[in-house]
Amino acid sequence: ETGRSHPDSRDGPIAAQTWYVYEQLRQLLATNGLALADTVLATVYLADLRDLAVFHRVHRHVFGDALPALCVSGFDEVGHRGTRIEIELTVLDPRAGLQAKRTAWPGVAPLAGPAAVEVGQILFMSGIAGLDERGRLAEPAAEMPNPPGAEGPSGRRVAAQSRAALLRLAEVLRAAGLGFQELAKMTLYLRRETDLPVFEAVRQEVMGDRTLPAFECVCVQGPGPVPESEMQLEAIAVRER
DSSP states (O other), X not given: OOOSSHHHHHHHHHHHHHHHHHHHHHHHHHTTTOOGGGEEEEEEEESOGGGHHHHHHHHHHHHTTOOOEEEEEEOSOOSSTTOOEEEEEEEOOGGGOOOEEEEOOSSSOSSSSOSEEEETTEEEEXXXXXXXXXXXXXXXXXXXXXXXXXXXXXXXXXXXXXXXXXXXXXXXXXXXXXXXGGEEEEEEEESOGGGHHHHHHHHHHHHTTSSOOEEEEEEOSBOSSSTTOOEEEEEEEEOOO
16 A cells, blocks of 8 residues: 555555566566666656656665666656556676776766766766756856747757756766767657757757767657756767777
């Protein structure tokens, strides 16, 4: 039973489902000689972003000191009816002889875990939302130019968060000894498809057109771990030997 209070009725199911999904994943990995500690990236989809705090507590308990890179976003539908969470894991088989190297977040960490995990030549990066140096959602600034399409309040928020996320992406890459030119793939989670030109204008401003990675855009109701997020980036980089 989850109790009668509102917090219990909301938090009980997400806690139980998170434990259940991780236990199912643990058993699946064990049949292949692997463990949850071998995870390098966890991609999590929540039906309700208000469940983030409870999920996060269970997630930290499950992984302990072996926290993987983490990307959390909110989707309208997750799994079957009544399902509140779906988890996808990228796992390193230790028998491959590769070591996982973790890169800490520069500045404030938005969630527990590393900013990125490097395996061989591949860098798996955590989701990067449009947060400022204090860990809060970036707000439009008068001194920052607004690209075409960003005239309204929501467009200005998209521009501000996109700029902050791309600059944070650059920081994480630098911390790993890499740059934009090593990006192999970038996934953009966006609330409205009409905001894609705003993001693209800011991306050109920050990154230029020297080297463009493979790119995909996914429109969802909760693009970032914070309910007010307008966007989030998930990226993979490849180190050249």
